[in-house]
Amino acid sequence: MRSLIAASLMRTRTVMMLLALILVTGLASYLTIPKESSPDITIPVIYISVSHEGISPEDAERLLVLPLENELRAIEGVKELKATASQSHASITLEFIAGLDTDEVLADVRDKVNLAKSKLPQDTDEPIINQISFASMEPVITAVLSGNLPERALVKIARELRDELESRKQILEVDIAGDREEVVDVIINPLKLESYGLVPADVINLVSQNNQLVAAGNLDNGKGRFSVKVPAVYKTAADILSQPVKADGDRVITFGDIASVLSTFKDGGGYARMNGKNSIALEIKKRPGENIIETVGLAKAIITEGQKLSPKTLNVDYVGDQSEDVMGMVNDLQNSVLAAIILVVTVIVGALGFRSAVLAAIAIPGSFLTGILIIAMMGLTINMVVLISLMMAVGMLVDGAIVVTEYADRKMSEGVARKQAYQEASLRMAWPIIASTATTLAAFFPLMFWPGIMGEMMTYLPLTLIATLSASLVMALIFIPTIGSLIGKPRKLSELEKRSITEAETGDLQNVPGWAGVYIRTLSKAIQHPLKILFSGMAMVTVIYFAFISFGKGFEFFPDVDTNNIMVKVRVNSSNLSIDEKDEILRKVEAILLRQPELKTLYARTGDNQEVGTIRLNMVDWKYRRKAALVAEEINQKLSHFAGLDITVERRKDGPPQGKPLELVISANDLDVLHETVGKVRSVLAGIDGFTNLEDDGPTPGYEWRIDVDRAGAARYGADVSSAGGLVRLVTSGLTVGSYRPDDSSDEVDIRIRFPESDRHLESIDQLRLMTQSGLVPINNFTTREIAPKVDSIKHLDGKRTVSVGANLAEGALLNDLLPELKAKLDTLEVPQEVSFTIKGQNEDQQESSQFLIKAFAIALFVMAMILVTQFNSFYQAFLIMSAVVLSTGGVLLGLLVAGKPFGIVMCGIGVISLAGIVVNNNIVLIDTYNLLRKQGMKAEEAILRTGAQRLRPVMLTTITTILGLMPMVLSTNIDLFNHRLEIGGPTAQWWNQLSTSIAGGLAFATLLTLVLTPCLLVIAGRRQDRKMAE
Helix, strand or coil, rough: HHHHHHHHHHHHHHHHHHHHHHHHHHHHHHHCEHHHHHHEEEEEEEEEEEEECCHHHHHHHHHHHHHHHHHHCCCEEEEEEEEEEEEEEEEEEECCCCCCCCHHHHHHHHHHHHHHHHEEEECCCCCCCEEEHHHHCCCCCCEEEEECCCHHHHHHHHHHHHHHHHCCCCCCEEEEEECCEEEEEEEHHHHHHHHHHCCEEEEHHHHHHCCCCCCEEEECCCCEEEEEEECCCCHHHHHHHHHEEEEEEEEEEHHHHEEEEEEEEECCCCEEEEECCEEEEEEEEEECCCCCCHHHHHHHHHHHHHHHCCCCCCEEECCCHHHHHHHHHHHHHHHHHHHHHHHHHHHHHHHHHHHHHHHHHHHHHHHHHHHHHHHHCCCCCCHHHHHHHHHHHHHHHHHHHHHHHHHHHHHHHHHCCHHHHHHHHHHHHHHHHHHHHHHHHHHHHHHHCCCCHHHHHHHHHHHHHHHHHHHHHHHHHHHHHHCCCCCCCCCCCCCHHHHHHHHHHCCHHHHCHHHHHHHHHHHHHHHHHHHHHHHHHHHHHHHHHHHHHHHHEEECCCCCCCEEEEEEEEECCCCCCCCCHHHHHHHHHHHHHHHCCEEEEEEEECCCCCEEEEEEECCCCHHHCCCCHHHHHHHHHHHHCCCCCCCCCCCCCCCCCCCCCEEEEEECCHHHHHHHHHHHHHHHCCCCCCCCEEEEECCCCEEEEEEEECHHHHHCCCCCHHHHHHCCCCCCEEEEEEEECCCCCCCCCEEEECCCHHHCCHHHHHEEEECCCCCEEEHHHEEEEEEEEECCCEEECCCCEEEEEEEEECCCHHHHHHHHHHHHHHHHCCCCCCCEEEEEEEEHHHHHHHHHHHHHHHHHHHHHHHHHHHHCCHHHHHHHHHEEEEEEHHHHHHHHHHHHCCCEEHHHHHHHHHHHHHHHHHHHHHHHHHHHHHHHCCCCHHHHHHHHHHHHHHHHHHHHHHHHHHHHHHCCCEEEECCEEECCCCCHHHHHHHHHHHHHHHHHHHHHHHHHHHHHHHHHHEEEEEEEEHH
């Protein structure tokens, strides 16, 4: 280290060029690095979807879910396996332990699905396997198309725009909401069929037999080789009408004689609306790692260009533009970082003078840009976690630089040349700075191994801090001394300051003037009663703990941050509503919400199964409205009069996906028992004040018609279940017999045969006749029709049937306060023995995060202790510093108590661990100076007092700069220096208020311990050593 410092001071031009290179490349990286709101993490979740047309939920469970579950549960590293069986569909979601190689996991899943495919029924669609990421979960922007245009024209424009958008590398996929799938219906007339002596079976197979690609091969006749083509694929709907069905003498009967062709949309589907007007929406999702601002800009440019080529009546509106949120968040945090830098530099100027302040301040941009350069080289992005990490680092980055420049300033005041002064300063303070930086890094290093999705998000914090703090070490020991040797100049000291320095170094300590003198005289009294001071400090921390438990705001998992988006989900306790009936209900809810004063845009979309639909309200900016929590509560009250509807109102939450605060999983094999238990649990939750917006994913009550086929009776006629079922489908949703690709479309269109709408009713089923070996036989000869309860979906968790009941928390309610009452009531609930309960949601995430943070804190303490023992070669001094770290947690709780904030498991947990590394720094500087004075032969008490006199200024400077760096977040303020605007309480500041408050409060409290308690503990051991030497 000594030779490296000496070499840098000898090669100043090389060092300056290297600094310029770092600044330029770092700035370029910051301007070009992708920017987004939340970190774009890869969630260890894989989703498998498989469809089989017409299959019931019970059969989907037995024939689709179980074979897949049996294979997939053998994969190593599976944390949770969820499955859902529904009408014509099954899905399986696998969540893996974080940290596994996602490519290997995906390969294992594909292998197991391939093994299970042989056990699935014939005609089952190919299973679709997708890996879930943050980017695939939510669109970065939604473009809503509307206007005075036919639905088909609007859909065509939307599909063309989708294809153009998906051709760009920045865009992952585009979902079209309100797009109904096109289909060609061949409407066969039953009366005409009979008049021509035909039955449905005569025409059902004709389309598939005549609409196929025929590979006729090649012909080599000795004079050349020619390909032979047999055109047979339909190109237009007219080709279907001209298809021969039967020859009757000289006349050929075609489809056109017995049927009509209608180009229409499939039943079901859904509708989308923007501010109450029918529309089609393009939900655009970006690829992981792409710049969200650039991606949204590209998407808007493509849509604008497409709009120019479309009819003038086409309107385009945008909702959910995340790039606006990102730009706002980046600007807010950049302003806060800049404000923090100005505050820090101002303090340094006042304490060390302009030149020394400039030298110390160089460490901030140098360390920042080096950290960003490292982040860019690792392929990461700039997001809110990275930016708040930079803000946390502002005050810490200058600690080493302050210590070096303050020592050099002191030496130059004594008459030492500036080059020699900075060389002595960097050499003298090298090991204390290295040790203090190492202990700070040791505190953050365990956070890199945080498990789960929360860890995937928060790992950006230790990565950023480790990169920037490591860069600050190089800045303090290499670049600052080099620049100081060129431009350093001692500031002019007043007579009072000169006398203070002289008295602190060699004079009478009782004559030290100013605040330093007050401190020395106070300290001299304190070290006369060190044990009293120790027990007083411990008593103070104990009182703070009890005060927080008694009067504090309790605990919460993650900060509750204001948002501009509210989601309203409308469900109905029936699964028999048509899509048009659902749309009518949703319109009534929309009509109320459109009158909400805070509303900016309202985007509604009808749902499927028991979900009527979802409505997304985008509100005006937070500065011009009430808090989202109050708006959501008011909406809840306005919608409470809808009888029979289950309406939940939720605010959008940024950060890692958390689901509902409470998720109670009920397991039982019997569906009736499950349904009964869900009702009891909902009653329990409704009776606990604090839980709101209850919902469950259990089967929704409904009914279905069952056509039971008497197999023996059918066999006597030579019929079977398959032929009877195919005939029934002509009356219901139609029988798909093939597909074709129109010339004006890139998508295939299904060809479906069905009866006219006038013949599609229950009575028509009884009139159906099936051609058998005995002739035409009415199918009611061997079928019966009855109504039965309907099961719309069946859920599995790790192979067991389950239903999850979820609940939100009322404003001000904390989950930890409600769980004891809930658990007590569940224990007394009368349910069958097979029923079991599991509390998940935030509670599960909270326990996982709490356990990790406790372990991380213990590991950080142990690693720091090792570093300190290595630095001081003393177990006692290492223990002394570690005790200050532990006691500093009292300051965290005191800061939260004064601010009226709850203890956030995630944010305050990180704050405590971060504080551990920061608290150590001042103690290291203090004890290092004390040990040096002791080696010079001073008695313990004198060494303690002179150490306090000499190191008070750097200790207070590093503490004040660190706290000031956090003050914009502590006060929840955003100082916009460019637009001359002050904002208080913005969402960005709310995110990090707990973290900054815990560090600032803990550091202020720990500084008191460092300046008073640490000297008292040092003097206890020092006096013992003095007595031994005297003996």
